[in-house]
Amino acid sequence: MLLDLRGKKALVTGIANNRSIAWGIAQQLAAAGCELGITYLPDDRGRFEGKVRELTAPLNPSLFEPLDVQNPAQIEALFQRIAEQWGRLDVLIHCLAFAGKDELVGDFSAISPEGFARALEVSAYSLAPLCRHAKPLFSPGASVITLSYLGAERAIPNYNVMGVAKAALEASVRYLAAELGPEQQVRVNAISAGPIRTLASSAIGGILDMIHNVEEKAPLRRTVTQDEVGATAAFLASPLASGITGQVIYVDAGYCITGM
Numbered sequence: 329m330l331l332d333l334r335g336k337k338a339l340v341t342g343i344a345n346n347r348s349i350a351w352g353i354a355q356q357l358a359a360a361g362c363e364l365g366i367t368y369l370p371d372d373r374g375r376f377e378g379k380v381r382e383l384t385a386p387l388n389p390s391l392f393e394p395l396d397v398q399n400p401a402q403i404e405a406l407f408q409r410i411a412e413q414w415g416r417l418d419v420l421i422h423c424l425a426f427a428g429k430d431e432l433v434g435d436f437s438a439i440s441p442e443g444f445a446r447a448l449e450v451s452a453y454s455l456a457p458l459c460r461h462a463k464p465l466f467s468p469g470a471s472v473i474t475l476s477y478l479g480a481e482r483a484i485p486n487y488n489v490m491g492v493a494k495a496a497l498e499a500s501v502r503y504l505a506a507e508l509g510p511e512q513q514v515r516v517n518a519i520s521a522g523p524i525r526t527l528a529s530s531a532i533g534g535i536l537d538m539i540h541n542v543e544e545k546a547p548l549r550r551t552v553t554q555d556e557v558g559a560t561a562a563f564l565a566s567p568l569a570s571g572i573t574g575q576v577i578y579v580d581a582g583y584c585i586t587g588m
């Protein structure tokens with residue numbers, strides 16, 4: 329069986345620019361034949377809309393919608409549009425996270441309740457309402473994919489509250505897989521990616537040291553690319569992965585197996 333996603337309708341969240349992991353995923357899904365819906369984070373200054381529209385235009389998305397996951401009305405409106413325009417959803421890519429810069433450096437115990445809540449709401453909780461709204465639209469065998477990082481299970485310097493958010497996200501993957509599997513055969517998985525330079529990762533104190541450490545120690549002696557993460561997402565979205573759900577798949581050049 330070859331990887332063939334022709335005719336599948338895929339919603340990709342989390343593209344900010346051409347370094348975004350979601351951009352790597354969108355390109356791989358399009359190359360495999362998916363019809364794309366793209367979301368961007370709206371803001372008063374319109375920082376993302378124009379850039380993301382221009383970047384994604386060559387992939388001919390049939391939906392292009394605003395999505396701030398902290399805005400329930402916007403989530404509702406997005407899925408209303410998907411229902412009207414597509415009538416179903418085959419692939420849902422959740423590729424977004426946020427924590428304040430101050431929370432991604434220094435002592436974990438210094439975290440404020442507001443900083444903790446915001447990181448968890450955007451980076452972990454948001455997967456649940458997206459799945460809740462998508463539930464009536466999921467086609468049999470649909471695939472949900474989110475993005476995690478090793479900081480979910482190891483104490484990585486400066487990753488701090490985002491590690492807690494990723495642990496909650498990985499647990500959410502298991503609960504959602506258990507909920508959506510039995511009747512709808514919907515699969516829910518996370519990709520745990522190695523460190524990649526992006527807008528979000530630049531907020532993490534010492535991200536370059538993290539990347540250099542991976543380049544020195546990972547079995548492949550390098551970190552991974554957005555395209556490699558995208559290729560794994562395309563595989564997980566396809567019937568080739570029909571037996572895989574509730575898992576965290578590592579796309580990290582093997583770094584997570586190393587001991588020293």
Ligand SMILES: NC(=O)c1ccc[n+]([C@@H]2O[C@H](COP(=O)([O-])OP(=O)(O)OC[C@H]3O[C@@H](n4cnc5c(N)ncnc54)[C@H](O)[C@@H]3O)[C@@H](O)[C@H]2O)c1
Nearest residue numbers: 342343344348349369396397424425475523524526527528
């Ligand atoms: N870059 C890495 O090293 C790395 C490694 C493992 C996992 N990840 C994860 O990959 C995902 C994508 O991050 P990235 O590194 O490509 O960075 P990125 O900055 O390109 O993407 C993060 C996205 O999150 C979006 N976002 C932030 N707050 C939002 C909100 N309230 N509503 C909707 N969207 C919002 C931003 O608009 C942006 O598009 C994140 O979950 C991140 O934690 C990144």
